Amino acid sequence: MAKTLISVVVALILVSSTLGSSDVPFIVAHKKASLTRLKSGAERVSVSIDIYNQGSTTAYDVSLTDDSWSQDVFNIVSGNTSTSWERLDAGGLLSHAFELESKVEGMFYGAPAVITFRIPTTAALQEAYSTPILPLDILAVRPPEKKFEWAKRLLAKYGSQISVISIVSVFVYLVASPSKSGAGKGSKKKR
Structure with missing residues (x-):
């Protein structure tokens, strides 16, 4: 079986090299x-x-x-x-x-x-x-596409990307927004 497979592969290589080198x-x-x-x-x-x-x-x-x-x-x-x-x-x-x-x-x-x-x-x-x-x-009769089915397919296809983007967005929001507890302490001065 292995000899037959090797023979077929060698024959294909010879044929492809012959076709590749011919000027046609x-x-x-x-x-x-x-x-x-x-x-x-x-x-x-x-x-x-x-x-x-x-x-x-x-x-x-x-x-x-x-x-x-x-x-x-x-x-x-x-x-x-x-x-x-x-x-x-x-x-x-x-x-x-x-x-x-x-x-x-x-x-x-x-x-x-x-x-x-x-x-x-x-x-x-x-x-x-x-x-x-x-x-x-x-002209095939195609049932109308349901919005829920469309959303399910969208989530199945892009669910992991949507999750990553959501997590990164929340992280950026938390880092970029000022802390309420820190803002109050920094504005009070001791005399």
């Missing part, structure tokens, strides 16, 4: 989506995709396509679900965002976005995929 772009893309409920009975979906070139050379003719948003469910409010750039330098970052609106209730499972790019040494287009998003529960 290495594209990493992160896709995020957030929901905002509108008063009109619809829900707005804000999508952002960040594309990083972690490789050692420039990627050319970079193109992003995110076709997982069905036109039967979503309407584009701003931006486009696809775009392109001339290049992405080594160590560089490209960002793209768009907003959609939906009036259809239900769970939505979005696929990763597809990024294509070209490297000078190869004629074929290369492909990379973004991270997938978590399922979106569009």
Whole structure:
């Protein structure tokens, strides 16, 4: 068992060192989506995709396509679900965002976005995929948040910091405020 584990670790190190030393772009893309409920009975979906070139050379003719948003469910409010750039330098970052609106209730499972790019040494287009998003529960019935539950969560998260700040505040107040018993004695003079 130990020999197998060591063999796997050595193989991973060799593969990662080979990838790290090769002169090619290495594209990493992160896709995020957030929901905002509108008063009109619809829900707005804000999508952002960040594309990083972690490789050692420039990627050319970079193109992003995110076709997982069905036109039967979503309407584009701003931006486009696809775009392109001339290049992405080594160590560089490209960002793209768009907003959609939906009036259809239900769970939505979005696929990763597809990024294509070209490297000078190869004629074929290369492909990379973004991270997938978590399922979106569009127009889900969410119970109103109770103020007591909100306070409990706040105390659970920041309770120790609140305690320390309270103790320090009381200490500073006691040190900074004049003592009543000492003030009376100091003002009386013996003759």
